[in-house]
Amino acid sequence: MPGRQILLLNPPLINGIAFTRQGRCQEREEVLGTTKPPYSLALLAALLRDRGVHVRVVDQTAERLSSEALIARLKAEAFSPSLIVFCSSTPTLDADVVEATKLKCAFRAELVCFGPHASAAPGESMQRAPDVDAMIVGEPEDAVLALVALDQTTHGDQIPSLTFRRDGAIVPHRASGSYEGFQSMPYPAWDLLPRDRYRVPLENKPYLIVETSRGCPYSCDFCVAPIVQGHRFRERDAVSLVDEIERGVREFGTRFFYLWGDTVTLNAKSFGVFCDELIARNLDIQWFGNARADNLVNPDFVARLKQSGCWMLSLGIESESDDLRQNMLKKLERKKIQVALQNMRQAGIKSFAFFIFGYPGETPETINRTTRYAVELDPDYANFYPAVPYPGTEMYEKCRRDGMLVSEDWSKMEYSYYVLRSQGVDERVVMDAIRRATRRFFLRPAWLVRHIDDLVRLVLNNGTLVWHLAMRVLFGRRDAPAAPPTAEPDSVVSR
Secondary structure (H helix, E strand, O other): OOOOEEEEEEOOOEOOEOEOOEOOEOOEHHHOOOOOOOHHHHHHHHHHHHOOOEEEEEEHHHHOOOHHHHHHHHHHOOOOOOEEEEEOOOOOHHHHHHHHHHHHHHHOOEEEEEOHHHHHOHHHHHHHOOOOOEEEOEOOHHHHHHHHHOOOHHHHHHOOOEEEEEOOEEEOOOOOEOOOOHHHOOOOOHHHOOHHHOEEOOOOEEEEEEEOEEOOOOOOOOOOHHHHHOOOOEEOOHHHHHHHHHHHHHHHOOOEEEEEOOOOOOOHHHHHHHHHHHHHHOOOOEEEEEEOHHHOOOHHHHHHHHHOOEEEEEEEEEOOOHHHHHHOOOOOOHHHHHHHHHHHHHHOOEEEEEEEEOOOOOOHHHHHHHHHHHHHHOOOEEEEEEOOOOOOOHHHHHHHHOOOEOOOOHHHOOOOOOOEOEOOEOHHHHHHHHHHHHHHHHOOHHHHHHOHHHHHHHHHHOHHHHHHHHHHHHHOOOOOOOOOOOOOOOOOOOO
16 A cells, blocks of 8 residues: 555546535536535545555645646656545536546556535436546545555455446445444544635635534435445544644644534534533634524524524424425425524524425425525525435436436536426426516615625725625526626535
């Protein structure tokens, strides 16, 4: 293993558009005007470096770096990788493989990919990507460490979570990867990434990701998270988490942290211990992350989140319809949603609510009711998404069985398109409804008055994000004029 040169890669822009390829998040920049840092690559780099491997991490998206320029840079630095591991996503897979193959050919390296597509549909993903030698199913850490110890990926049958090629045939995986060292993971190799490129909106400050938990016990049928990480909820120790945050403050001067987990507040007891540890150390930081409304019905718990530095929480509300939420297997009670938002506002925590339009069984009237519901709930921010049937999810299988899919084009399996049709609901209906809902929510005088300070900070700190938001509100997603050029990309929480 020592002496090998390994390249960890986040692929470049696609037709000038930045995409997030981190965990279950696989959306284009224009959805929130931002992209996330490749946390998984930073963690893999730390694991490899601890074992004496010569490793590089390159975020082509953040650096706005073409594959040709990267090849020239690596050759000038005499870095010749024998293995290239890249993250990808369902909508970006085809384009990412084209770019990664350029590096494979330049260095005669083996090419390995991981991401939600590889976990949800590994065989089909390999068929779509003939130049990829292997894909990792599930969590990638243990598989990558094992790969580096092999002479070549054709010996991949020694790695249960690997789908790989041998003699032209695709050899399927035997298990889904689960990182055994999760509770004792090393500090991510943030020093190998352009940290200043990843910024929080409103404040326009750099931030770091701290992974708190993996696995989701819920069964929402549209979500790929359990496919990648399983349903068993695993948490890291509260003291080690705060140690990691404190190191980020000490080494990089970071004051904003994204607590990375599908539902960071799921275990109120253990997360309360984490909050107490943060409060005791008085680190003067702010954090944000994903939560569920039914975890936030205790006002004392929510107040403790705020005291520990909680700045914003994102909540998947999905629909006004209790029946639709039940069909999604989204077990969430209406009353608890309202209580959670009230508790957050009282505590001073910003709320970011997400709603899905066009889920199977939706009608134009239920979509309109969800728009009205979003306005009535009145979270601080809201985003409205088309339902996306990611291959491998129960929702995808349901849509295919019922003949709802109008396209199997994976590049359209993202929030800028709607690829279903039924009951008077099609792409035009859904995307028009999203545009109307966005305008109705954000152009309310009451919302504008309450958020005047945020709007002023946005204008002063992040003109590009303001442009994205304004164009989406006024013109919708895909028909908006291109944003003016900018030298610095940004980043934030998403659903």
